[in-house]
Each structure stands twice: as structure tokens, then as C-alpha cells.
Amino acid sequence: MTMTITYRARMPLVAIALGLVATPLLAQTTAPKTTASTTADADVRLRKVEAEIRALQRKVFPEGAGKTFVPEITPGQTTATVTGTPASSAISDVLARMEALEAQLMRLTAQVEDGQNRAAKIEERLAKLEADAAPATVEPVASPPAVATPAVPASRPTTSSAVPKPVATTPTKPATPSAARVAAVQAIEKPATADAGQDEYMYGFRLWEAKFYPEAQQALQIFVDRYPKHKMISHGRNLLGRAWLDDAKPGTAAQFFLQNYLADKNGARAPDSLLYLGVAMARLKDNEKACGAFTELAANYPQEVAGRIKTQYDTARASVKCK
Known part of the structure; x- marks a missing residue:
């Protein structure tokens, strides 16, 4: 009788223990799914931003190598950390890189717009200068017939x-000729x-x-x-x-x-x-x-x-x- 009671008394304790163990396991199985999903979304955003920056750099710097901007984050560079704190997670690094790339994209876009604005102003000034330099149309002025004076040979002195x-x-009109003159x-x-x-x-x-x-x-x-x-x-x-x-x-x-x-x-x-x-x-x-x-x-x-x-x-x- 005593053993039966003890066994039955322990059953709730076992169930409670199993429940406590199952809860962390469930959390451990679901947490990686949420982190992986977030990482995949961030990676997609990152690749999209990097592709846009490369396309923008090809437009701004068509000559290629040596004409690109220095990235905000270089190999070996990390965000400011405090000594003794654990390293940031992979998702934090990806988000930091993405924010840096987005800031760089904004600067490049502003530079492109500024360059386009400057080019438009230069074309406007050039068109105005060409219009001002165009010779004005001069109506021909009738003048009495004249003979141009040719150059005098150097061998002859001139005065x-x-x-x-x-x-x-004004020449006078000749008189009507006689018949004898006509003949x-x-x-x-x-x-x-x-x-x-x-x-x-x-x-x-x-x-x-x-x-x-x-x-x-x-x-x-x-x-x-x-x-x-x-x-x-x-x-x-x-x-x-x-x-x-x-x-x-x-x-x-x-x-x-x-x-x-x-x-x-x-x-x-x-x-x-x-x-x-x-x-x-x-x-x-x-x-x-x-x-x-x-x-x-x-x-x-x-x-x-x-x-x-x-x-x-x-x-x-x-x-x-x-x-």
C-alpha cells in the first residue's frame, strides 16, 4: 500500500519535470528557424543593395577599377566594441553592412543627380554662347558700281x-543725227x-x-x-x-x-x-x-x-x- 502511494505521488513530479525539459527543447527547435529566416531576408536585401551599388558605380565611373568609393566596412574592420563584451552575432554584422551600403548608395545617388544638374547647366551655357557668337545677318546694301583698286607692284613707287x-x-544726250551722218x-x-x-x-x-x-x-x-x-x-x-x-x-x-x-x-x-x-x-x-x-x-x-x-x-x- 505504501509503495503504491509513493509511485502515484511521484507521477505528477515526473510529468512536471518532463514538461520543464520539453519547454527549453521546444524553444531551441523553434529559435533557429526564426534566426535563419531573418538572416535569409537580410542576405537578400544585402545582395540587392550590392547589385544596385555596382550598377551605379558602373554608371558614375565607367572606366572601372580604381574609380570606386572605399567601402564603409573593410575586411578586419568591425563596429565599435567594448572590451570584454561578446562578439556581435552574424545578423548584426549583416545589418551593419547593409546600413553602410545603403548610406553609400544615397551618397552616390546624390552625386549622380548633382553631376546631371551640372551637365544641364553647362549645356545651357554652351547653347547661349553659341547663340551669342552666331554672326548677325546683314542686309546687303546697294552701292554704285565701282572698280576695285588692285595692288600696285612693289617695284614701282606710288603716289x-x-x-x-x-x-x-552728267553726259548730255546727243542731238538727233542728220540723214547724211547716219549714212x-x-x-x-x-x-x-x-x-x-x-x-x-x-x-x-x-x-x-x-x-x-x-x-x-x-x-x-x-x-x-x-x-x-x-x-x-x-x-x-x-x-x-x-x-x-x-x-x-x-x-x-x-x-x-x-x-x-x-x-x-x-x-x-x-x-x-x-x-x-x-x-x-x-x-x-x-x-x-x-x-x-x-x-x-x-x-x-x-x-x-x-x-x-x-x-x-x-x-x-x-x-x-x-x-
């Missing part, structure tokens, strides 16, 4: 300031060769030689206008001036002489035009400009003055008193 600038005069002009034959420019010049020369000056002026003007590059253009412009000078219109003649001289100072009749320019100014009673033309002629064409046009030069020079 261009002495060249007179005659006052422009006489028609009797002058116009050449017809393969060189149309030469034919036009020779026809004007024949009219001038026959003293039909208005008709010669018209023919020579056609030659000058139609054939400005012809080999006889210097002859044509000079003869046109002679036709006006011989027609007692020295003001108009002077313009053509000056034009021919300035258009081509190396032209075949440039010295002649300068000579007759002086003659025209002398007829206009402008001795100063006449002397200037003769001085220019002697300075630039000494060989012509001493040779081919010596007689004409001496006669014209003697007609005026120069200082």
Missing part, C-alpha cells in the same frame, strides 16, 4: 594721293570674225578714228560692258575716255581714264589713261590735279614716259605749271 578725283558730270556711219563696216569682243572694239575704234565720237562712245561702251575680261579691255576703256575727251567733254572723259588706271595699273593702256587724265584736268582748269596725274605717271611708268609716250607727256606737262 596715289596725287591722283585726282574728277567731279562727275556716213552706216558706211563704216563692222568686222565679223570669230572674236565678237575684238569686232566690237574695232568697230568703236573705226568710229572714233572717223571722228564720229557719240557713235564711238556707244560702241565702245557696249564692248566694255559685254567683255570686261577681254584682252583688249584696257584699250577699250582708254579709247572710251578718248572719245569723250575728243567730244569736248573732259569731265566725263576723266572718269573713264581714272577708272581704267585704277582697274588695272599693269594694263596696256594704264599709262595712257593717266596721261590723258592730266590732260582732261588741265582742260577743266584744275592744274593741281593735272600736276598730280603727271607726277603719278612719271613715278610709276618712267620707261613709258621716256619712250613710247614721251612726246605726248612733254606736250601735256608743258601746258600746266606745276610746283
Whole structure:
């Protein structure tokens, strides 16, 4: 009887002991599951953040190695610990690394945004500078026809300031020719060769030689206008001036002489035009400009003055008193 009671009395004690033992075992079996799950989630987050940082670093530093940021946590570096405390758990290290990577990602993102903002401002300033540097459109201004002054050969001295600038005069309209004059002009034959420019010049020369000056002026003007590059253009412009000078219109003649001289100072009749320019100014009673033309002629064409046009030069020079 006593043994039975003792056995039954101990049964609750055994059950209580088993219960106490089972509780820690249950806690030990469930705790690792919770820790593993947390570690897996943190590891997934960590790999995602590391992948994003690598992608961001490739964008910010396309040149690769040597251009990345120093990680917040390096091998062997740990968070601040107190001597004597146990080492932190694996989950604590992972969370610390993840927080450091997230902070680094934020800094990289801010730098990218700052770089994009700077690039946008630079492009804006560049566009403004290009717009300011663009040349303004200038409307062409009509100007009266003029002949450009070519460069004077270095071998010849120049006294261009002495060249007179005659006052422009309006040519008078020629009177209606008589029937006899018309018949006489028609009797002058116009050449017809393969060189149309030469034919036009020779026809004007024949009219001038026959003293039909208005008709010669018209023919020579056609030659000058139609054939400005012809080999006889210097002859044509000079003869046109002679036709006006011989027609007692020295003001108009002077313009053509000056034009021919300035258009081509190396032209075949440039010295002649300068000579007759002086003659025209002398007829206009402008001795100063006449002397200037003769001085220019002697300075630039000494060989012509001493040779081919010596007689004409001496006669014209003697007609005026120069200082």
C-alpha cells in the first residue's frame, strides 16, 4: 500500500519535470528557424543593395577599377566594441553592412543627380554662347558700281594721293543725227570674225578714228560692258575716255581714264589713261590735279614716259605749271 502511494505521488513530479525539459527543447527547435529566416531576408536585401551599388558605380565611373568609393566596412574592420563584451552575432554584422551600403548608395545617388544638374547647366551655357557668337545677318546694301583698286607692284613707287578725283558730270544726250551722218556711219563696216569682243572694239575704234565720237562712245561702251575680261579691255576703256575727251567733254572723259588706271595699273593702256587724265584736268582748269596725274605717271611708268609716250607727256606737262 505504501509503495503504491509513493509511485502515484511521484507521477505528477515526473510529468512536471518532463514538461520543464520539453519547454527549453521546444524553444531551441523553434529559435533557429526564426534566426535563419531573418538572416535569409537580410542576405537578400544585402545582395540587392550590392547589385544596385555596382550598377551605379558602373554608371558614375565607367572606366572601372580604381574609380570606386572605399567601402564603409573593410575586411578586419568591425563596429565599435567594448572590451570584454561578446562578439556581435552574424545578423548584426549583416545589418551593419547593409546600413553602410545603403548610406553609400544615397551618397552616390546624390552625386549622380548633382553631376546631371551640372551637365544641364553647362549645356545651357554652351547653347547661349553659341547663340551669342552666331554672326548677325546683314542686309546687303546697294552701292554704285565701282572698280576695285588692285595692288600696285612693289617695284614701282606710288603716289596715289596725287591722283585726282574728277567731279562727275552728267553726259548730255546727243542731238538727233542728220540723214547724211547716219549714212556716213552706216558706211563704216563692222568686222565679223570669230572674236565678237575684238569686232566690237574695232568697230568703236573705226568710229572714233572717223571722228564720229557719240557713235564711238556707244560702241565702245557696249564692248566694255559685254567683255570686261577681254584682252583688249584696257584699250577699250582708254579709247572710251578718248572719245569723250575728243567730244569736248573732259569731265566725263576723266572718269573713264581714272577708272581704267585704277582697274588695272599693269594694263596696256594704264599709262595712257593717266596721261590723258592730266590732260582732261588741265582742260577743266584744275592744274593741281593735272600736276598730280603727271607726277603719278612719271613715278610709276618712267620707261613709258621716256619712250613710247614721251612726246605726248612733254606736250601735256608743258601746258600746266606745276610746283
